[in-house]
Amino acid sequence: MTPILQWIESAGARVAVIPFDAPEAELRSIFNSINGVLFPGGGLNLTADQPFFKVSKLFYQLALEANLKGDYFPLWATCQGFQLVAILVAQDFSCVVKLNQISLLIISSTGYFRHTPSTAKTFLFQSS
Numbered sequence: 001m002t003p004i005l006q007w008i009e010s011a012g013a014r015v016a017v018i019p020f021d022a023p024e025a026e027l028r029s030i031f032n033s034i035n036g037v038l039f040p041g042g043g044l045n046l047t048a049d050q051p052f053f054k055v056s057k058l059f060y061q062l063a064l065e066a067n068l069k070g071d072y073f074p075l076w077a078t079c080q081g082f083q084l085v086a087i088l089v090a091q092d093f094s095c096v097v098k099l100n101q102i103s104l105l106i107i108s109s110t111g112y113f114r115h116t117p118s119t120a121k122t123f124l125f126q127s128s
Contacts, residue, residue, distance in 0.1 A: 004038070004040055004078070008038065016030065016033070016034050018030055018037075018055060018059070020051035020052055020054075020055050021051060022055075024058065027055060027058055027059070028058075028062070031058075031059060031062045035073065035074075036073065036074040036075070036076065037059050037063065037073075037074075037075050037076070038075075038076045038077075038078070038081070039056060039075065039076070039077040039078070039081030039082070039084050039085055040078055040079075040080075040081050041078045041079025041080040041081055041082075042079075042080055043080070044080060046080070046083065046084055046087060046093075046096070047093075048093075053084070056084055056088070057088055059075075060075065060085065060088045063075050083096045
């Protein structure tokens with residue numbers, strides 16, 4: 001078991017692994033049986049044709065729909081998972097730039113977080 005899974009379980013959560021090769025109907029069924037998603041870090045290829053990206057995009061879209069309907073569904077992203085979520089939010093792969101094996105997330109002052117609803121349950125920190 002990986003350290004991140006151990007960390008999640010040590011907090012009392014149950015881990016459900018999402019198979020990237022499952023049919024969409026099964027993925028939707030999995031989504032309806034869980035109450036949050038963690039997008040992990042790692043050396044994955046974040047291109048639109050990769051199974052990890054496709055499944056992540058589906059779960060991101062389903063989470064958006066659920067939250068808009070008032071069904072609080074949290075997403076947590078760590079390291080490369082945060083880059084993935086940035087790409088999904090921006091709908092633009094250029095928001096992550098690779099420089100000598102280091103990826104930088106680009107968020108300008110007019111940035112990719114265009115609309116922050118007053119009822120948001122997410123905290124965004126900006127250095128002064």
